[in-house]
Amino acid sequence: MQQTAPALKIAFVNPPYLERFSRTQRSPAVTKSGTLYFPMWLAAAAALCAESGHEIDLIDAPASGADIEAVLARLARFAPRLLVVETSTPSIASDLAFCARARERLPGTCVALVGTHASARPQACLCDEPAVDLVVLGEYDLGVRDLAAALARGEPVSTVAGLCYRDGDRPRLGVARAVFDDLDRLPPISPIYRRFLDIRDYFNPNAIHPMVTISTSRGCPNHCTFCVYPQTITGHRLRRRSAGHVVDELEYIRRAFPEARSVFFEDDTFPADRARCAEICEEMIRRGFDLPWSANVRVDVEPETLRLMRRAGCRNLCVGFESGAQALLDRVRKRITLAQSRAFMREARALGLIVHGCFMVGLPGETPETMRRTLELAIELAPDTAQFYPIMVYPGTAAYDWYAREGMLVTEDFSRWLTPAGLHNTVVRSAALDAEALVAFCDQARRRFYLRPRYLWRRLGLVARDREEFRRTWRAGRTFLRHLLRGSDIEAGHG
Numbered sequence: 001m002q003q004t005a006p007a008l009k010i011a012f013v014n015p016p017y018l019e020r021f022s023r024t025q026r027s028p029a030v031t032k033s034g035t036l037y038f039p040m041w042l043a044a045a046a047a048l049c050a051e052s053g054h055e056i057d058l059i060d061a062p063a064s065g066a067d068i069e070a071v072l073a074r075l076a077r078f079a080p081r082l083l084v085v086e087t088s089t090p091s092i093a094s095d096l097a098f099c100a101r102a103r104e105r106l107p108g109t110c111v112a113l114v115g116t117h118a119s120a121r122p123q124a125c126l127c128d129e130p131a132v133d134l135v136v137l138g139e140y141d142l143g144v145r146d147l148a149a150a151l152a153r154g155e156p157v158s159t160v161a162g163l164c165y166r167d168g169d170r171p172r173l174g175v176a177r178a179v180f181d182d183l184d185r186l187p188p189i190s191p192i193y194r195r196f197l198d199i200r201d202y203f204n205p206n207a208i209h210p211m212v213t214i215s216t217s218r219g220c221p222n223h224c225t226f227c228v229y230p231q232t233i234t235g236h237r238l239r240r241r242s243a244g245h246v247v248d249e250l251e252y253i254r255r256a257f258p259e260a261r262s263v264f265f266e267d268d269t270f271p272a273d274r275a276r277c278a279e280i281c282e283e284m285i286r287r288g289f290d291l292p293w294s295a296n297v298r299v300d301v302e303p304e305t306l307r308l309m310r311r312a313g314c315r316n317l318c319v320g321f322e323s324g325a326q327a328l329l330d331r332v333r334k335r336i337t338l339a340q341s342r343a344f345m346r347e348a349r350a351l352g353l354i355v356h357g358c359f360m361v362g363l364p365g366e367t368p369e370t371m372r373r374t375l376e377l378a379i380e381l382a383p384d385t386a387q388f389y390p391i392m393v394y395p396g397t398a399a400y401d402w403y404a405r406e407g408m409l410v411t412e413d414f415s416r417w418l419t420p421a422g423l424h425n426t427v428v429r430s431a432a433l434d435a436e437a438l439v440a441f442c443d444q445a446r447r448r449f450y451l452r453p454r455y456l457w458r459r460l461g462l463v464a465r466d467r468e469e470f471r472r473t474w475r476a477g478r479t480f481l482r483h484l485l486r487g488s489d490i491e492a493g494h495g
Helices: 040-051 068-078 092-105 116-120 122-128 140-153 190-196 228-234 243-256 274-287 303-311 326-331 338-351 368-381 398-405 435-450 453-465 467-486
Strands: 009-014 055-060 082-087 110-115 134-136 163-167 170-173 211-214 262-265 293-297 314-322 354-361 385-390
Touching (some): 009 040, 092 116, 110 116, 122 163, 211 243, 314 338, 338 368, 354 368
Parallel strands (some): 082 110, 314 354
Antiparallel strands (some): 134 163
């Protein structure tokens, strides 16, 4: 997607916050397992701007451990004309403070916010911090590219679609940007990783470390009320990279990252398009791609698709079972059934797939009885690993709006979305349960699930047979075990 324009220096920054703060994940936090996501969207924007002829720098401070002074010093040396700063809800106050410090050091630089929180609350971000010039909304890679072209040509930013910018002292939403469909025209992000990042800094317990994370699609056709990316960034229209385009990048990863031991597909739902998923798997098989890989899937994936994924090298699956109460699943528009969850686990187990199960409490209508049924479902399904957590709601989602409207959001201080240690906080309650009860249940459920003799024996057998699973379990488990034995650091938020 070459674009003729004068060259510009552009810096893309995942700014400093807490140590190993995983800003890009769906629920940003410092995690018990040590998870740290790649800055995928920043890398996508950097790749497109580099292809357009601009000079770029990419700084991922939480991964590299760089503090604010180190980041500002690097920015001063680079002297960008455009600074693009990633945001998240729990870190937004810190993100805005970083922009203020950057503006002091780089007075002539245009400062742009991107990411989930900025897209959900663009006017508030501009009102809260005068150092921020504008917000690039939604899928911001094309917006940043077009913004850079406008700045390089001396054109007003009001000519660029998909921005919220200052009109005098007031924020103004510009013309909306059309959804981009032809993903094969976008450059791959893994060469940007190669230039600027060390893949050993990143970790996902659902993949063999070190791994590389990419996506093969944008948008999610499902409408779960709590999922932040489809509601703030990508939308619900599924758009796909072709199988050849995806496997070309996989082959580049195999060549460029000899240290990589796996790939994670960070699509909302990798097999959302069954036919396209089959094409990718068949192309991986045809080309002999031999790295194991992991993906997010739903329990309604067809058995034949799972079998083909397994043949193509799939090893781990991350799955949202969410609740053991069908009525609660329906209220959050999950569009799955308990019968599908059971059938999925039977098929996955028969195929030897490793499954990480996600379970939530605090959904609309939650009671002690529905939480009990959720724990019973988790024990019955017996995924290889499981997480139990109160629902996390973020601005821009239907879930956030519902809890706020019903008076069940217990704080509106975004910094309270995390504990002082950076772990997920609990900021919701249900009609029958306060935030403290939700936290207590998650602690109890975690211990009940992991400390069962049957689970421990099965897990010991798996890690004894599989060296990679031993390494993965050891890395994720070192910090997780401390939380399991001493109780959660999750708190109940208060206004």
